[in-house]
Amino acid sequence: MTYTTAGVRHLYVHLPFCSSRCGYCDFVTVVGRREDHARYVAALLAELELERAVLAPRLESVYLGGGTPTFTDPGALDGLLAGLPDAEELTVEANPETVTPGVAGALRRAGVDRVSLGAQTFQPRLLRTLERVALPDDVRRAFYTLRDAGFDNISLDLVYGIPGQEPADLARDLAEALALGPEHVSAYELEAKPGTRFTHAHGAELAVEAEAMEGYFETVVDTLTASGYRWYETANFCRRPERAGGRDLRARHNLGYWLGHDYAGLGVGAVGTVAGRRARNTPSLRRYLEALDRGERPPRQIEALPPAVLGAERLLLGLRLDEPVRLDDVRGAVDDAELERLVRAGLVSDRGGSISLTRRGRFLGGGVTARLLAPTMSG
Amino acid sequence: MDQQQIRNFSIIAHIDHGKSTLADRILQLTDTVSAREMRDQVLDTMDLERERGITIKAQAVRVKWRGHELNLIDTPGHVDFTYEVSRSLQACEGALLVVDAAQGIEAQTLANAYLAIENDLEIVPVVNKIDLPQADPDGAAAEVADLIGEDADRVLRISAKTGDGVAAVLDAIVERIGAPEGDLDAPPRALIFDSSYDQYRGVVAFVRVVDGAFRPRQALRAMALGTRFEAQEIGFMSPAMRPVPELQAGEVGYVITGLKDVSELRVGDTLTSDRSPAAAPLPGYKEVKPMVFAGLFPTDSDDYPELRDALERLKLNDAALFYEPETSQALGFGFRCGFLGLLHMEIVRERLEREFDLDLIVTAPNVAYRVRMINDPDWREVHTPSDLPDGVEEVEEPFIKASIIVPKEYVGTIMELNNDRRGRFDHMEYLSPERVHLVYELPLGEIVLDYYDQLKSRTRGYASFDYDFAGFRPGSLVRVDVLVGGEPVDALSLILHREFAYERGKALVERLREEIPRQMFDVPIQAAIGARVIARETVKARRKDVLAKCYGGDITRKRKLLEKQKAGKKRMKQVGAVEVPQEAFLAVLNLNDGPRRS
Numbered sequence: 001m002t003y004t005t006a007g008v009r010h011l012y013v014h015l016p017f018c019s020s021r022c023g024y025c026d027f028v029t030v031v032g033r034r035e036d037h038a039r040y041v042a043a044l045l046a047e048l049e050l051e052r053a054v055l056a057p058r059l060e061s062v063y064l065g066g067g068t069p070t071f072t073d074p075g076a077l078d079g080l081l082a083g084l085p086d087a088e089e090l091t092v093e094a095n096p097e098t099v100t101p102g103v104a105g106a107l108r109r110a111g112v113d114r115v116s117l118g119a120q121t122f123q124p125r126l127l128r129t130l131e132r133v134a135l136p137d138d139v140r141r142a143f144y145t146l147r148d149a150g151f152d153n154i155s156l157d158l159v160y161g162i163p164g165q166e167p168a169d170l171a172r173d174l175a176e177a178l179a180l181g182p183e184h185v186s187a188y189e190l191e192a193k194p195g196t197r198f199t200h201a202h203g204a205e206l207a208v209e210a211e212a213m214e215g216y217f218e219t220v221v222d223t224l225t226a227s228g229y230r231w232y233e234t235a236n237f238c239r240r241p242e243r244a245g246g247r248d249l250r251a252r253h254n255l256g257y258w259l260g261h262d263y264a265g266l267g268v269g270a271v272g273t274v275a276g277r278r279a280r281n282t283p284s285l286r287r288y289l290e291a292l293d294r295g296e297r298p299p300r301q302i303e304a305l306p307p308a309v310l311g312a313e314r315l316l317l318g319l320r321l322d323e324p325v326r327l328d329d330v331r332g333a334v335d336d337a338e339l340e341r342l343v344r345a346g347l348v349s350d351r352g353g354s355i356s357l358t359r360r361g362r363f364l365g366g367g368v369t370a371r372l373l374a375p376t377m378s379g
Numbered sequence: 380m381d382q383q384q385i386r387n388f389s390i391i392a393h394i395d396h397g398k399s400t401l402a403d404r405i406l407q408l409t410d411t412v413s414a415r416e417m418r419d420q421v422l423d424t425m426d427l428e429r430e431r432g433i434t435i436k437a438q439a440v441r442v443k444w445r446g447h448e449l450n451l452i453d454t455p456g457h458v459d460f461t462y463e464v465s466r467s468l469q470a471c472e473g474a475l476l477v478v479d480a481a482q483g484i485e486a487q488t489l490a491n492a493y494l495a496i497e498n499d500l501e502i503v504p505v506v507n508k509i510d511l512p513q514a515d516p517d518g519a520a521a522e523v524a525d526l527i528g529e530d531a532d533r534v535l536r537i538s539a540k541t542g543d544g545v546a547a548v549l550d551a552i553v554e555r556i557g558a559p560e561g562d563l564d565a566p567p568r569a570l571i572f573d574s575s576y577d578q579y580r581g582v583v584a585f586v587r588v589v590d591g592a593f594r595p596r597q598a599l600r601a602m603a604l605g606t607r608f609e610a611q612e613i614g615f616m617s618p619a620m621r622p623v624p625e626l627q628a629g630e631v632g633y634v635i636t637g638l639k640d641v642s643e644l645r646v647g648d649t650l651t652s653d654r655s656p657a658a659a660p661l662p663g664y665k666e667v668k669p670m671v672f673a674g675l676f677p678t679d680s681d682d683y684p685e686l687r688d689a690l691e692r693l694k695l696n697d698a699a700l701f702y703e704p705e706t707s708q709a710l711g712f713g714f715r716c717g718f719l720g721l722l723h724m725e726i727v728r729e730r731l732e733r734e735f736d737l738d739l740i741v742t743a744p745n746v747a748y749r750v751r752m753i754n755d756p757d758w759r760e761v762h763t764p765s766d767l768p769d770g771v772e773e774v775e776e777p778f779i780k781a782s783i784i785v786p787k788e789y790v791g792t793i794m795e796l797n798n799d800r801r802g803r804f805d806h807m808e809y810l811s812p813e814r815v816h817l818v819y820e821l822p823l824g825e826i827v828l829d830y831y832d833q834l835k836s837r838t839r840g841y842a843s844f845d846y847d848f849a850g851f852r853p854g855s856l857v858r859v860d861v862l863v864g865g866e867p868v869d870a871l872s873l874i875l876h877r878e879f880a881y882e883r884g885k886a887l888v889e890r891l892r893e894e895i896p897r898q899m900f901d902v903p904i905q906a907a908i909g910a911r912v913i914a915r916e917t918v919k920a921r922r923k924d925v926l927a928k929c930y931g932g933d934i935t936r937k938r939k940l941l942e943k944q945k946a947g948k949k950r951m952k953q954v955g956a957v958e959v960p961q962e963a964f965l966a967v968l969n970l971n972d973g974p975r976r977s
Contacts, residue, residue, distance in 0.1 A: 012642055012932075092963065139785070186928075188927045188928050190927075191927050191928075213922050214922045215922060217923045217925070218923070233924075234927075234928075235925075235927055254930060257929070257930055257931045257934070263931050265932070269932070270932070271931050271932040271934075272931075273931065273934070278934075278935060280932075303935060313938055316937065316941055317929065332557055339954065345899060345956070347899060362925075363922060363923050363924070363925065364899050364921060364923070364925070365924070365925045366924045366925045366926050366940075366944065367558075367921070367944070368899070368924075368941075368943065369941055370941045370944035370945045371948070373941060373942070373945055
């Protein structure tokens with residue numbers, strides 16, 4: 001792999017503010033604090049200046065994630081969008097209840113060309129379980145508001161495996177999502193992440209339901225692929241080019257992660273990986289703001305990624321995609337004996353020089369990858 | 380000391396009936412140990428013994444009482460150590476039989492009392508714990524008197540805890556137990572009743588001098604093995620080692636041999652002078668043979684040399700421990716170990732883990748089998764089920780004579796349990812209107828897994844149990860093999876009675892289905908006798924195993940999750956393509972929780 005220190009082409013910007021915190025969320029979020037929004041955006045732009053040297057002159061993607069970026073004070077958000085470098089793809093995450101015609105129009109005018117809308121589910125009782133603010137109607141209204149503002153690349157986030165979710169609920173969610181006709185769908189199994197309020201409340205229930213929900217992933221994949229979507233990453237689907245006027249609707253920013261490209265991260269808790277070094281900004285809003293007020297970089301946690309680790313990451317990320325991984329790129333990370341076994345078991349296909357997971361292998365991607373990783377990694 | 384002033388005695392008691400407390404009190408009352416030095420249970424030196432409240436290794440301690448020299452030879456108090464009790468008794472002229480005033484006679488008490496009677500010992504009956512509120516000294520005294528055919532008035536009533544009556548016990552030892560009657564002028568003879576190993580001084584023999592006298596630097600010989608050595612030091616315990624210039628006929632003490640290999644000196648052998656040896660050795664003990672076997676494997680195969688060294692060192696102090704290298708295709712390199720019984724196995728395992736800091740997998744225990752092949756007159760022993768060859772003419776399994784004492788309302792449930800375990804009723808008797816003594820013959824193989832737990836749980840802990848080896852008996856026995864993913868797993872093979880093979884084979888595969896996690900493909904689990912499959916279950920393949928999402932901020936965490944998953948696989952044993960967790964190898968231990976009546 002080659003490193004270019006002046007050529008990072010992907011930029012992640014974290015906006016931590018939310019109106020309330022969902023129980024299952026383990027991202028760095030800050031509830032309310034509207035008085036801090038302008039100061040935070042100023043800090044982001046200050047951090048951008050400090051990072052400018054590593055960025056390529058023209059970026060492939062900028063991604064505003066959160067938190068709820070669209071909850072950010074409109075003036076501050078405008079200021080941020082105006083200050084960010086140009087990119088071929090500019091995505092903003094949005095929660096349905098924050099999407100008004102005003103916000104949608106402002107995003108569009110500021111050059112945002114892709115919105116990722118957190119729908120999660122269309123069942124009111126399951127939305128309550130997830131402690132989401134929006135109701136199903138808010139999701140539909142937000143979607144059409146974005147369309148009306150001119151967005152032709154909208155992604156819907158769906159979550160399955162919610163405590164109490166029946167197979168019929170999932171089928172209804174998928175039908176509702178498809179009825180909206182999004183360009184892109186991300187469908188995640190709900191993770192009971194350690195330490196979250198949600199795991200505390202529902203962890204045991206989830207464990208009991210885990211087996212019953214085993215088929216949900218298959219349902220998601222079968223339904224979406226049958227409706228003309230490409231299952232291009234473990235949890236991500238996009239309309240096939242022939243159903244999208246020839247466009248490649250894969251998320252370019254995320255594709256950067258999965259292909260092992262370098263990326264920079266701005267904001268509280270943001271992560272960047274540049275030239276074999278991963279830096280995680282402090283998750284403390286106060287410490288982040290104070291550092292940048294002084295014109296300094298925020299405190300960061302640095303992780304060195306030696307070539308063996310980078311190779312392993314390249315493998316585990318690359319195998320999430322529907323395109324093969326070149327063995328040359330992951331040399332040393334693959335356990336050859338396991339590869340042979342997994343090929344025999346029909347889980348991996350080896351095309352000589354590159355490998356990918358078979359359909360069944362993709363459903364078992366975690367276990368297959370764990371086996372495939374060369375043992376030196378766990379040392 | 381004139382032999383007339385010597386008394387050698389043991390204390391025999393059921394576990395928890397107060398033997399160690401009485402011994403402590405005797406040491407205190409005779410000023411052998413000052414109050415300041417007094418720790419509870421001075422005689423139990425190993426931590427493990429102290430913790431479990433049982434005495435494992437016998438020791439001898441000398442005390443003075445009203446001009447007499449009393450040697451207390453300690454005996455272990457558990458079923459597995461009957462052989463140690465018997466050799467302690469051979470060094471004595473008398474024994475205190477201690478019974479808990481609240482519990483009465485237990486199976487152990489019976490077994491040991493019979494042993495003492497067989498050895499012609501004078502029995503001094505003692506009812507202990509008379510201070511307890513629930514004590515029934517009269518009832519307990521009547522049971523004991525009945526057992527040994529004594530008058531109930533001769534049963535001493537004491538509280539070892541408070542010290543009440545302990546002086547009378549010492550007096551009774553002097554009055555009732557006979558003095559030794561050795562020949563002071565004969566060539567020296569001493570019975571080795573125990574030994575231990577000291578890393579600086581070598582093998583230490585605990586001896587009862589029968590004839591003549593022993594002195595330091597004397598050239599000695601062990602008569603059975605022919606081992607020659609020079610006594611480096613001679614002395615007695617009180618309770619620390621006290622060297623003396625001479626040990627005479629009738630006395631009990633120790634001989635430091637300087638021998639570096641415990642196998643050169645056998646307990647039960649007779650020591651004599653190398654220059655003027657005795658004509659004949661003393662009657663020895665029958666050799667103890669391990670009856671229960673289990674595989675011991677290091678969890679981490681890199682620890683194999685540590686396990687080997689640890690077993691070598693344990694063996695120095697535990698002559699009954701047997702081990703030989705074993706290779707299991709499922710568990711790798713380890714040892715097949717032989718034990719006297721289940722408690723012995725448990726103690727060895729705990730000592731290995733605690734004293735040697737080893738992490739072990741212990742396979743389900745099994746018994747020793749004797750097999751004879753077609754057209755072959757010779758018998759050989761099989762210690763591992765998977766070693767039972769095909770084409771055997773005859774198989775024999777060890778039987779025990781079990782002694783069980785229970786309150787009468789539990790007789791029915793015990794009979795049911797014993798019938799389930801292929802027991803043969805021998806006889807029963809009432810010890811008192813409330814308590815029944817049941818005698819059964821049972822295959823030892825039916826005892827080794829969970830019999831004792833079942834006995835206790837079905838009688839709410841009231842049953843007491845003891846057994847004696849009763850010999851090998853022919854049985855309709857078959858080897859049941861287990862195949863996981865089509866591959867035979869040697870460590871899971873069982874030898875079962877034909878009549879139970881189907882039922883238990885089925886229970887085992889059901890249990891394994893629960894223990895073996897789902898994999899990326901279907902895993903059939905089969906139980907088979909020879910080529911005939913008698914039971915089958917399938918662990919269904921997983922349908923999904925993915926990390927839900929993975930973006931820039933969580934790559935490190937996801938990578939670590941996969942590394943952990945990978946490391947978890949390393950801790951499993953690979954059987955063909957199937958990953959089998961270590962716990963699965965113990966599945967057979969819990970079979971009886973399942974489909975059998977309980």
